């Protein structure tokens with residue numbers, strides 16, 4: 001983390017990003033996605049700290065090694081491009097761009113985050129507890145489609161809200 005702090009110019013915006021690290025199976029032509037993402041974080045001049053989730057020592061070594069290398073290579077960029085394409089429509093970026101578009105004032109990004117608690121962190125009870133506190137849950141969606149225009153990640157929000165309610169409601 002100290003390397004990240006040094007990379008940030010004085011007065012810059014400080015951003016904390018939670019990243020799920022992982023040693024994924026990939027072609028020898030590509031970088032390990034977890035390592036490529038760490039280097040991508042390191043290349044952000046506005047970043048002063050990152051919180052990177054790791055499941056085991058091997059992932060920690062991979063992430064730490066990437067953080068020490070720092071610079072994105074061509075294969076890192078290729079891997080990130082493939083990862084982005086693969087995730088298109090699958091992974092909510094939690095940007096909340098959709099929220100202000102919703103006439104029903106559904107906390108869409110929060111609901112997507114609760115789903116991550118359940119599926120990525122395997123914390124179903126916590127996810128259900130958070131979901132139960134919402135004033136309006138996924139069932140309030142009237143399928144107007146306004147939010148879809150705001151989502152650069154291509155998420156099928158109306159469908160996802162139904163599925164998430166099935167999981168957490």
Ligand code: SF4
Nearest residue numbers: 102141142144145147
């Ligand atoms: S489709 Fe549902 S979630 Fe999206 S803006 Fe309309 S009511 Fe809100």
Ligand code: SF4
Nearest residue numbers: 092093095096098151
């Ligand atoms: S559903 Fe789309 S617009 Fe809404 S928070 Fe996720 S990525 Fe952003």
